[in-house]
Amino acid sequence: MKDEALLQVQQLTVGPLEENCWLLADPVSRQAVLVDPGDEPDRLLEAVSASGCTLNGIWLTHAHFDHVGGIAGVVRDTPVPIWSHPADRVFYEGADKNATRWGLVVENPPPATHTLAEGDVMTLGSYRFDVWHVPGHAPGHVAFVGHGLCISGDVLFAGSIGRTDLPLCDPAAMHQSLLRLATQEDQVRVLPGHGVMTTIGRERASNPFLRGAARPIGA
Ligand SMILES: [Zn+2]
Ligand SMILES: [Zn+2]
Numbered sequence: 078m079k080d081e082a083l084l085q086v087q088q089l090t091v092g093p094l095e096e097n098c099w100l101l102a103d104p105v106s107r108q109a110v111l112v113d114p115g116d117e118p119d120r121l122l123e124a125v126s127a128s129g130c131t132l133n134g135i136w137l138t139h140a141h142f143d144h145v146g147g148i149a150g151v152v153r154d155t156p157v158p159i160w161s162h163p164a165d166r167v168f169y170e171g172a173d174k175n176a177t178r179w180g181l182v183v184e185n186p187p188p189a190t191h192t193l194a195e196g197d198v199m200t201l202g203s204y205r206f207d208v209w210h211v212p213g214h215a216p217g218h219v220a221f222v223g224h225g226l227c228i229s230g231d232v233l234f235a236g237s238i239g240r241t242d243l244p245l246c247d248p249a250a251m252h253q254s255l256l257r258l259a260t261q262e263d264q265v266r267v268l269p270g271h272g273v274m275t276t277i278g279r280e281r282a283s284n285p286f287l288r289g290a291a292r293p294i295g296a
Contacts, residue, residue: 213251
C-alpha cells in the first residue's frame with residue numbers, strides 16, 4: 078500500500094453553515110483537488126496555492142448549496158473540471174434559490190463538466206479513490222473512499238448523521254448508506270461535511286446510528 082503520509086489533507090471550514098471543504102494535495106504529482114468548495118473561494122484558492130500544488134478538479138459529495146457555493150469563485154480564477162452526481166442536479170442548478178430560503182446568498186456554480194456514479198474511480202496523481210453512491214441525505218450523495226480515508230459529506234458526522242428531513246431525503250436509503258460506510262475498517266479516517274474528523278472505529282463504537290441504537294428520522 079502506498080505511503081499515506083504523502084497525501085496532504087487539509088480541512089477548510091467555510092461559510093455561515095460551517096461546511097468542510099477538503100483539500101487533497103499530492104506533493105509528488107503536485108496536483109490537488111477540492112472536495113465540496115462550499116464558500117469563501119478566495120480562501121480555498123489561497124490554501125491550494127500554499128500547498129504548492131496545482132488545482133486540477135472539484136469533486137462533490139453532494140450538491141446542497143452549502144457545498145457548492147464556492148465553485149463559481151474558484152473556477153473563475155482557476156478553470157477546472159467539476160464532478161457531481163446527476164441525481165443532485167436539482168440542488169446544483171438551484172443553489173442560489175435554495176440558499177435564499179435559508180436567508181443566505183450563494184452564487185450558482187457553472188454547469189458540472191463530469192458526472193459521478195457508483196464504482197467510478199477518481200484519480201489524484203497516483204492516488205485512487207472509489208466512488209460510493211450513498212443516498213439518503215441527498216439522492217446523488219457519494220463518498221470518496223481510499224487510502225485510509227472516507228470523505229463522507231453529510232452522511233456520517235462525528236457522533237451524528239446528516240439530516241433526513243429535507244426535500245428529496247430518503248431515510249431508509251440513509252440507513253442503508255450508514256450500514257455500508259460502517260463496513261470499513263476501524264482505522265479509516267472519516268472526513269465529514271460538517272464538524273471534526275473521526276474514524277470508522279470510533280463511530281462504530283459510539284455513534285448511535287452506527288451502533289444500531291438509533292435510525293434516521295423516518296427510517
Ligand atoms: Zn447536505
Ligand atoms: Zn452540509
